[in-house]
Amino acid sequence: TKVIFTSASGEVTEVAANPGDSVMETAVRNGVPGIVAECGGSLSCATCHVFVDEAGLAELPPMEEMEDEMLWGTAVDRQDNSRLSCQLRVREGCALHVTTPETQI
Ligand code: FES
Numbered sequence: 001t002k003v004i005f006t007s008a009s010g011e012v013t014e015v016a017a018n019p020g021d022s023v024m025e026t027a028v029r030n031g032v033p034g035i036v037a038e039c040g041g042s043l044s045c046a047t048c049h050v051f052v053d054e055a056g057l058a059e060l061p062p063m064e065e066m067e068d069e070m071l072w073g074t075a076v077d078r079q080d081n082s083r084l085s086c087q088l089r090v091r092e093g094c095a096l097h098v099t100t101p102e103t104q105i
Contacts, residue, residue, distance in 0.1 A: 002095050005032050005050075008102040017090040023098060024048040024086035034100030041086035043067060047104035048085040049074040053097035057081050060088060076101035 003026050005013045015030040017023075027035040027048075036047035043066055052060065060083070063071075067087050071078045083098075090096065 001090060001092055003027070003090060004095060004097045005034065006097070006099045007034050008100060019090055019092040021090050022086050023050065023088040023090060023096065024084075026090060027085065032100075034104070035085060036104040037086060038105075039086075043070060043084065043086065046070045046073045046084060047075070049076065049078070049101050049104060050083055050085045050088075050098040051079055051081050051101070052083050052088075053099070054081065056094075056096045056098070057083075059091070059094070059096075063087065074101070075103045075105055 001017050001019050003017045013032050017026040024037045038047045039045035067084050071082050
């Protein structure tokens with residue numbers, strides 16, 4: 001079970017993840033750059049914005065309305081594959097690929 005983070009400049013960081021943790025928690029705990037997570041996961045900052053790779057996106061549960069709304073306030077404009085990483089749970093046995101935006105604030 002792991003999460004692979006690619007920075008906007010192409011630097012790849014692969015970290016082991018605990019199933020059930022959020023992608024944001026996994027990033028913060030491992031000091032992955034590119035995720036700020038100012039609000040600590042309470043869905044009020046939008047500084048945990050990530051772009052999810054296509055395969056991973058299809059596997060994820062759809063976003064709630066609040067996440068969708070918050071995604072309009074990200075520092076780098078949202079794309080079709082944008083999600084807030086504090087809302088993404090790592091699933092057992094999964095290798096999720098996400099790309100972090102150039103800036104979160
Ligand atoms: Fe603040 Fe995700 S950590 S919205």
